[in-house]
Amino acid sequence: MSKTPVRLRVEVEREDDGRWIAEVPAVPGALAYGSTREAAITRAQALALRVLAERLERGEPARELDGLFEAA
Numbered sequence: 001m002s003k004t005p006v007r008l009r010v011e012v013e014r015e016d017d018g019r020w021i022a023e024v025p026a027v028p029g030a031l032a033y034g035s036t037r038e039a040a041i042t043r044a045q046a047l048a049l050r051v052l053a054e055r056l057e058r059g060e061p062a063r064e065l066d067g068l069f070e071a072a
Helices: 037-057
Strands: 011-014 020-023 031-034
Touching: 011 037, 020 037, 031 037
Parallel strands: none
Antiparallel strands: 011 020, 020 031
16 A cells, blocks of 8 residues: 655754754654754754654654654
């Protein structure tokens, strides 16, 4: 059974001091700064994955991952 892949949006802004900030709104707490746009995005993505992995390990819901895995 094929399902639509999970898509988590990353929002990016440039701060007044020149730093970049990226956030994954669907994953509370997944917010990161970087000196470049790409660095901020990469850090926010990695943090979002860590948050979701910790939820799975603790047996908490991770609805953001619904449909990602399929047991065979």
